[in-house]
Amino acid sequence: MKSAPRKLETLIERARQLSALRVAVVCAAQSVVLDTVREAQTLRLVTPTLIGAAKAIRETAAGTGLDVSALQIIDAKGDGGAAREAVRLVREGAVDVVMKGQIHTDTLMHALLDSEHGLRVPGQRVSHAFVCEVPAYARLLIVTDAAINIAPDLNAKAQILENAIGLSHLIGVERPRAAVLSAVETVNPAIPSTVDAACLAVMAQRGQITGAVVDGPLALDNAVSLRAAKEKSINSAVAGHCDILLVPDLVSGNILAKNLEYLAGAVAAGIVLGLSVPVVLSSRSDLEYARLAALALAVLTHAAAPKVSGAQQPSAEPRLECAPQSDAACCPLPG
Numbered sequence: 001m002k003s004a005p006r007k008l009e010t011l012i013e014r015a016r017q018l019s020a021l022r023v024a025v026v027c028a029a030q031s032v033v034l035d036t037v038r039e040a041q042t043l044r045l046v047t048p049t050l051i052g053a054a055k056a057i058r059e060t061a062a063g064t065g066l067d068v069s070a071l072q073i074i075d076a077k078g079d080g081g082a083a084r085e086a087v088r089l090v091r092e093g094a095v096d097v098v099m100k101g102q103i104h105t106d107t108l109m110h111a112l113l114d115s116e117h118g119l120r121v122p123g124q125r126v127s128h129a130f131v132c133e134v135p136a137y138a139r140l141l142i143v144t145d146a147a148i149n150i151a152p153d154l155n156a157k158a159q160i161l162e163n164a165i166g167l168s169h170l171i172g173v174e175r176p177r178a179a180v181l182s183a184v185e186t187v188n189p190a191i192p193s194t195v196d197a198a199c200l201a202v203m204a205q206r207g208q209i210t211g212a213v214v215d216g217p218l219a220l221d222n223a224v225s226l227r228a229a230k231e232k233s234i235n236s237a238v239a240g241h242c243d244i245l246l247v248p249d250l251v252s253g254n255i256l257a258k259n260l261e262y263l264a265g266a267v268a269a270g271i272v273l274g275l276s277v278p279v280v281l282s283s284r285s286d287l288e289y290a291r292l293a294a295l296a297l298a299v300l301t302h303a304a305a306p307k308v309s310g311a312q313q314p315s316a317e318p319r320l321e322c323a324p325q326s327d328a329a330c331c332p333l334p335g
Contacts, residue, residue: 007140008133008267008293011171015296016043018303021096023280023295024049024086027079027103029056031064036291038066045295049074049095051082052102079103083111090119090277097298099280099291105147112275119275125149125159126274128281129167130257131297134266137224142168142176142244143260146253147270147281154196157246158209161200163273164244165212170300177237178204178244179223180216181252185234187217193248200246212244213237220245220256269293271301278302 025037028050034057040046050057050068054075061068076082082103089095098119100108112119113126120126128147131140144164149156161178168176180197187194197216204214215238221228226240247253260266267290272279278298282291 006133008131008269008289008296011131011293011300012043012045012296015045015299018299020044020047021299021302022047022049022094023097023099023298024051024089024095025099025101026082026086026108027052027101029053029060030102031060032286032288032291033099033101034061034064034066036288036295038064039288039292040295043292045292045299046097049089051076051085079107080111083108084117087111087114087118091117095277096302097278097280097295099295099298100282105281108279108281109148112272112279119277121274121276124274125156125163126272127160127163128270128272129164130268130270131167131171131293132257132260132266132268133293134260134264136264139173139243140171141224141242141260143253143257143268144244144246146247146250146257148250148272150250152249154199157196158200158203161209161212161214161244161246164246165209167271167273167297167301168243169211170304171297173243176212176243177241178212178214178246179218179238179242180214180246181220181223182217182248183219185218185222185232193217196248215239216246218242267293269297271297273301 023046025048029052037048049072051074054073057073058068074085076085086098127145127149129142129144130146131142134141142164145160149160152160165176180200182191182193182197187198189195194217201214201216203209215236218239222234222239223242223245229236229239247256257268261268269290270281271294272281278301280294280298282294
């Protein structure tokens with residue numbers, strides 16, 4: 001805990017005040033995953049169920065000093081089998097959160113997004129968000145979507161943005177400022193992401209997207225640097241103060257997130273939003289603190305989720321119609 005970034009540590013401390021969650025750890029036979037599980041248990045964040053090759057899990061746990069004698073270990077055949085076991089546990093009400101272990105993202109997401117047996121919620125867009133602690137930036141920064149939606153259209157971007165706004169509220173930002181990124185800060189029909197960005201800004205102004213101040217298109221320098229915005233005479237309530245970076249597509253988002261992590265010293269806690277339970281979707285190379293912070297986000301997300309008894313009544317007129325989300329449109333990464 002001593003090495004954890006201060007802002008992410010604040011989220012961990014908030015999560016510690018809540019009840020421990022039952023978490024299904026998929027393909028748990030990885031040292032850094034079990035180290036995180038041990039620390040999360042110590043902090044009373046989670047009660048884990050370990051899924052995967054049982055023999056390998058026990059051997060890896062012995063090497064990390066984790067006592068698994070009192071834990072449930074579910075032996076599963078192959079990565080796909082482990083992912084399906086996690087889905088089964090969620091659907092049976094046995095766990096509250098799914099955590100990615102040593103498994104490819106596409107394999108896990110294939111099970112989670114299965115149209116018949118997965119964890120999709122009707123009318124909800126599934127998206128991923130990194131909550132980033134960047135040493136050179138004064139606030140936590142949400143980057144979305146860098147892991148699930150490959151090339152979202154305008155409607156999908158609006159839904160991804162709404163998910164990120166909800167997450168921003170959850171971590172304590174009452175009125176987040178969202179920058180819709182492109183390569184330039186002016187609308188250019190030859191660059192479709194600038195047109196989408198301008199549309200999203202107008203949608204926010206007219207109440208189709210609520211809970212945040214939204215501006216775009218903004219290039220990255222203008223979004224995070226007030227000086228850069230002033231040099232370009234950009235008058236924006238978001239420029240230099242943004243809490244959310246909405247990227248044009250998965251490729252640019254993934255490059256940005258990894259750039260922040262590996263070249264700017266950021267810690268990025270990744271979580272999947274829009275499924276029936278939170279999903280901690282860490283990279284297999286992530287450090288323990290990033291995974292621990294992501295578990296804390298899952299605890300906070302679960303606690304804030306509405307508890308609905310019986311059939312949930314839809315609102316009279318949703319602001320956004322959920323765009324189709326086929327398997328081919330998401331989860332391509334083996335990370």
